Amino acid sequence: MAEDVKKTLIERIKSSSYYSIQLDETTDVADLANLMVYVRYEHDGAAQEEFLFCQPLETRTTAELIFQLLDAFVQENGLEWKKCVGVCTDGARAMTGRHSGVAARIKEVAPEMRWTHCSIHREALAVKKMPDGLKSVLDSAVKSVNFIKARPMQSRLFQVLCDEMGSEHVQLLLHTEVRWLSRGKVLSRLFELHREVQVFLEDKNFPLSDVFYDTVWLSQLAYLYDIFSHLNDLNLGLQGLSINVFDVQDKINTMLKKLELFQIKVKAGDVSAFPAIESFLSENELTLDDGVRDNMVAHLVSLRQQFRQYFPVMTEDNSWMRSPFSMEASGLPKNLTVAEQESVIELSCYETLKPAFRKQSLVDFWIKQHRIPRPV
Structure with a gap:
């Protein structure tokens, strides 16, 4: 078969x-x-x-x-x-x-x-860089998870502890640099189980157990959970059938504008775009620490810079493919021959093609154009 x-x-x-x-x-x-x-x-x-x-x-x-x-x-x-x-x-x-x-x-x-x-690989590269303060939190989080997950006995004992504490989930997720979505999922589960991890690591005299009592550290862990959830959503949006360069550019531009919005909000002390840290601060009757805020702002600025580095602004040479029916002679792409420009003008005037353009994917529409007989 x-x-x-x-x-x-x-x-x-x-x-x-x-x-x-x-x-x-x-x-x-x-x-x-x-x-x-x-x-x-x-x-x-x-x-x-x-x-x-x-x-x-x-x-x-x-x-x-x-x-x-x-x-x-x-x-x-x-x-x-x-x-x-x-x-x-x-x-x-x-x-x-x-x-x-x-x-x-x-x-x-x-x-x-x-x-x-590859756009997914570029996104993975763009999100690697972060301020030292957040990098330290991420490193400690990964070390804590790997301490538990890398040893079968430790993992089983942790599961028993989670059962006894009535946790919804009883397993941490192992971090790996290879899987693009790994970091966000690891941080999500770690933050959800941070109280259980705190008890377990303290019982094992693990050197990093103290950080799970530190509200500043936990605030930054919550932020990392939130921001990587946003980045995971972007990653998933870059996957799938029929994704083209225009789709990628649209999704990246959307993320860039969101990051700018997040930056403005956080700078003003508003973390409503980040539900995990907002909930953590509210439940513990805390205000946003100035150092945490500065790290968040610096990270959001860095993300915008890195995304633009790995996803440069596209030239307008091929933008006509997205709106061929509004093309004017003065705006014809310069990278086409005269014969090709004439073909674009002809197509732009065929009203009967507009329904197909709206219904089909961009790729499928243009694939079919060489098959469509032109009216005399």
């Missing part, structure tokens, strides 16, 4: 005028490196996205090895590199090296290919 599915997929890719691939080098539970490849192609007038293949990387994960695996799959299955118009990877040197990276090697056999830096 699996072979039939693969055969059908290969035939569809062959019949498509073009395709793009996404590469992900990942490590499995046995600590073995694997290359996972996804493909986007055109079928029946719509963009399709599928898992293409997975191959173990048995030696060092060099650019040449990764390209050889890709090339072998393409050749063995009768695919054509010249139809590959896009490659999406993370920003690792093996993938992006100008002369010998995977993208550069693919460019040699697929001249029309354009490389894209």
Whole structure:
């Protein structure tokens, strides 16, 4: 059955005028490196996205090895590199090296290919930087969680304690840098169980047990829980089928404006955008500590700067694709030939296409344009 599915997929890719691939080098539970490849192609007038293949990387994960695996799959299955118009990877040197990276090697056999830096990876890079005060809180939180979770006996004893204290959840989540959503989920569960963790770590004489009595530290933990919840929502919004560069830019711009709003509110002492810290302060009859406020503001400023660094403002060259029916001759994209500009003008005047434009995804609408007969 699996072979039939693969055969059908290969035939569809062959019949498509073009395709793009996404590469992900990942490590499995046995600590073995694997290359996972996804493909986007055109079928029946719509963009399709599928898992293409997975191959173990048995030696060092060099650019040449990764390209050889890709090339072998393409050749063995009768695919054509010249139809590959896009490659999406993370920003690792093996993938992006100008002369010998995977993208550069693919460019040699697929001249029309354009490389894209994975938006999820960019978001993960953008959120890494934070003020020292918050970084210290995060590090202590991760050490505390790992102290409990990394030892089976500790984890079981902690579960018993949570049961005895009537906790809704009885397990902490293990932090890992690999999983994009890990940090937010770890902080969420840790803050929820911080009283249970406090009791457990104190009983074990763990050096960091005292921080769970510190309301300033707990306030910052609550803030980290809140902000990473917002960032996790963004991360999930960048995933899914038919996401395109315009969708990514819209979601990033939305986050940038939210961060600016949060910054203004927090600077004025208003934490209503952050329910965990707001609830913590209210329940303990506390006011927002000046140092915590300053750390929050500094972090929000840093996030805005980092997001703009990893997601630069897009040029207007392709913005006409989002609103082709309002295009004026004076505003035609300069990066198109005269013949292409004429085609844009023609399309902008076809009122009958407007309903399809509103109903279909942007990608599917433009895929269909070469199939639509023009009125005489």
